[in-house]
Amino acid sequence: MRYPQAAADPRGATVFERFTDQARRTVVLASDAARAHHHDYLGTEHILFGLIRERDGAAARSLESFGVSAAVLDGRLTTGHGEQARSGHIPFTRHAKRILEQSLRETSLLGHERIGTEQILLALIDDRESTGARLLRDVLPVDFEQLRQHILRQVTEHRLTAELGLGPTHLTNLRWTDAEHALCVAAAAEAGQPLDAWMRDRILDAARPGAGTE
Incomplete structure (x- = not known):
């Protein structure tokens, strides 16, 4: 899968090069969610779907502990009117790029080397005006x-x-x-x-x- 151009960390590696396997799969699953809903963009709401569907990730375990599941989220995500899912590269929205890049800062604050699903989720809930954060706020039983x-x-x-x-x-x-x-x-x-x-x-x-x- 092609990733968007991302900020480099001080050691010269891109954000995506520091992703764990679970974080990489999250992005792939987010792309799958965008296609399944006939969207021609990959937004923060799709990243949220990717996080919950990457069952081996810490983010999914945290969300599921509060009763947030893919089934709960799926009914709240609108579906486009295209006849078929878009093939090839789906561009990331500005908010989605910012969240993935912000996950690097969350990782540094925790003193970690690799970016996992938990850092992506922390970055997502910090961007409270994003579609993904608003969607999560609607179904999350805690603040x-x-x-x-x-x-x-x-x-x-x-x-x-x-x-x-x-x-x-x-x-x-x-x-x-x-x-x-x-x-x-x-x-x-x-x-x-x-x-x-x-x-x-x-x-x-x-x-x-x-x-x-x-």
């Missing part, structure tokens, strides 16, 4: 800030589990409420660290011999 905190919490738990090699039992112990997560975010910001780095340090401190003793 965007609650969704953002949920995504960030899931990202942090997953990364800590992977980096520290924790098993399922330990993973359960890493889960916290929205209020607890907010406190951790504030503490990490005060320490001048990304949240996952701050949490990793706290866990490693607790795991050192003699931790918690006088």
